[in-house]
Amino acid sequence: MAKRKREITDAKIDRFIKEGRGQGTGADYLPWLRVQDVPSTGRSTRGVGWTTGRQHTFLSDLERDYFYALDYADGVTDIREQYPLLPLEETKLIADKLGIAHPKDPKTGVDIVMTTDFVITYNDKEYARTVKPAKELENERILEKFEIERKYWESHQVDWGIVTERDLPYTLIRNVEWIHKEYHNEDVEKLGIFAVQSLERSLAALIQSGTAIAKACLACDEQMGLEAGTALAMFRHFVARRIWSVNMNEKINPSNSANGFHITGAEGLLAKGG
Incomplete structure (x- = not known):
């Protein structure tokens, strides 16, 4: 069986946008990334989400666990995972202003579309949350990418934050x-x-x-x-x-x-x- 090509190209980004990825709300939302799109131990719920009525896509156990907490929480009316920071030119401009290298595909050298793990609608207000193991917050490159992400959401006037395993009610x-x-x-x-x-x-x-x-x-x-x-x-x-x-x-x-x-x-x- 041929291996799935996961590298990012301009054509693939255009195709994702045309497919409607990262668009819609509730049951109609399509995540930007799916398990098969990334070299990751992908996880998904065994059934549809209670809040959205659709199948969700997770790229780590930590994302899945955070989702369970969100899906049960009162006041949460929508959960959108793998949310793209579009247009791509916006994060490229932020990275340039910060003097930080924008994330690129290691094989093609194409600038990738950055994503936020979760965009949550809670009490009619949107929140953006990135989920990462606490030990990864010691990685300078990861922190650089988080700063691009933080600036993006700040410009959109959306509350952004980082969630680690230390924050979760297990x-x-x-x-x-x-x-x-x-x-x-x-x-x-x-x-x-x-x-x-x-x-x-x-x-x-x-x-x-x-x-x-x-x-x-x-x-x-x-x-x-x-x-x-x-x-x-x-x-x-x-x-x-x-x-x-x-x-x-x-x-x-x-x-x-x-x-x-x-x-x-x-x-x-x-x-x-x-």
């Missing part, structure tokens, strides 16, 4: 990761609304009594004649949809009871289906 993130794919749960449609509501009531009663999550889920599977694991997936679905609430800042362990469990009263969310 207990919350791992909990969100555990429930994330069950936000869209096929069993909701397969079981039907009445069966789902019956399962919800039975499972909630057991969990509220202090029964361990896994034990309560297994009991409901057996009681309703469901395939093993169905109730546990639905538990994750109810929490993801915020029909139920648990303490997301303490590790959710199915072998234990649910910390801070309560019913939010948002039964109408079930109408969204899978």
Whole structure:
């Protein structure tokens, strides 16, 4: 199989722009870079994002983890990753004024389109955030490129900042990761609304009594004649949809009871289906 050509050319930049990359919002947004475009250990969510309703592209585990925190956060209404700093002439001019070499493709020598890892809409205001391991902030060249990025967003009057692993709430993130794919749960449609509501009531009663999550889920599977694991997936679905609430800042362990469990009263969310 032929290797994918990842080097940047003027023709490739023009093609990306014509494809609409870096344009749109919400479900219609297209990231400038995709996993196959860069020599990286690419990561992507196992399901679509809760906030945007589309599949997201991540180029590192750190980007993916930050995304989980954003996707769960109240007030976040859009998440755009791999956002291009266009037009290219703008970052080239900034680099020239700063006396910094603009990033180029090492093979072709073509100036590349710089990107910001995330542009976030939070409470109707845009924020730009770059995600990097803390140790990389000691690299002088990386800091030079960050300065170009900072100046770009400053000129657009957008709040820009750097996020490292030290800033992330990892207990919350791992909990969100555990429930994330069950936000869209096929069993909701397969079981039907009445069966789902019956399962919800039975499972909630057991969990509220202090029964361990896994034990309560297994009991409901057996009681309703469901395939093993169905109730546990639905538990994750109810929490993801915020029909139920648990303490997301303490590790959710199915072998234990649910910390801070309560019913939010948002039964109408079930109408969204899978």
